[in-house]
Amino acid sequence: DQQVKQNSPSLSVQEGRISILNCDYTNSMFDYFLWYKKYPAEGPTFLISISSIKDKNEDGRFTVFLNKSAKHLSLHIVPSQPGDSAVYFCAARSGTSYDKVIFGPGTSLSVIP
């Protein structure tokens, strides 16, 4: 029962262009969403988050958009840089269990110089 889905296992983008990573969820109780970035042989690191009361959150080159009615969120990276090449995990939690963060399977982003 996969509550957080990332249907694109991989994505390749040219340096300088926009990267768009998508995430869908099934649990309508989720009220907080996070994106983590993971390099090989390292642990995931927090990137950006968004509360369900917002539809957009921006931090530098990274913007997360949330469409609650569609149960969909996306991470935009503009402009993409080679150092952004990593696996990106979408994650979510619900108000009933803040400690239980549910992760998606990840999308591997390659930014081509």
Add this chain to the structure above:
Amino acid sequence: DTAVSQTPKYLVTQMGNDKSIKCEQNLGHDTMYWYKQDSKKFLKIMFSYNNKELIINETVPNRFSPKSPDKAHLNLHINSLELGDSAVYFCASSARTGFGNTIYFGEGSWLTVV
């Protein structure tokens, strides 16, 4: 100055053995976790502890026993290792329970059972 550190990073062991993975965080966080990343790359929570008290136990086999001697440490002991236990195990911590807290992960421990 590693915030969440876990040892060993790599572990190869035979079926049936008992092994432990140690985790320490120097962030002053109250909550610690163990996550497992399986061969399909899914990151799944196994346990969480808040101030040494077990909060989440995600139907993990009894062979897995977390131990938190203090709030800065959460060790994972695995008895009678099986081939299916091969995975990457991530320790993590967060400042508090509740809305908006960020989870900080260690670098992972690669366990291979042969």
